[in-house]
């Protein structure tokens with residue numbers, strides 16, 4: 001079953017981890033990627049092309065580095081513009097994404113221990129995902145267990161390789 005991987009890193013040339021995950025995804029036939037910074041940068045998003053891309057998938061994965069506890073602006077702009085009323089919701093019948101799954105894959109500079117009531121960031125990372133969970137619910141999508149990769153600055157080459165394997169398995173589990 002097809003998976004659409006929407007990559008919301010604003011500049012993959014400066015990326016260690018999201019670039020490695022993207023590279024890994026290319027080895028899986030049933031995954032097709034939309035790399036927003038390469039497709040659009042600051043240009044207008046082709047809404048019809050994006051809607052067609054995700055309508056044709058069974059699973060949608062949003063992959064991004066966490067910036068200020070949420071997604072980078074290029075991915076937020078994609079959500080704002082692509083999930084239109086009359087298509088994704090407000091149709092009177094189930095919207096175009098109803099029945100598909102939504103999974104978040106995100107990387108953080110902050111370590112796992114910093115995410116909790118007594119940690120540096122003050123909340124569990126799960127709390128940062130509430131708006132996306134609500135979006136999935138509103139659109140009739142199935143929420144899949146997120147993959148949150150903490151402390152990415154500490155990952156050495158072997159750690160990145162292990163991460164690539166986990167990500168590979170995760171994407172293959174959508175079949």
Ligand SMILES: Cc1cc2nc3c(=O)[nH]c(=O)nc-3n(C[C@H](O)[C@H](O)[C@H](O)COP(=O)(O)O)c2cc1C
Nearest residue numbers: 015016017018019065066067068069107108109110
């Ligand atoms: C503008 C900006 C905001 C960031 N905000 C957070 C944050 O809120 N929490 C966190 O843990 N890391 C934060 N980081 C660290 C990034 O999540 C980290 O650099 C990224 O996941 C690394 O992935 P990459 O190698 O693919 O670029 C931030 C980084 C930048 C540049």
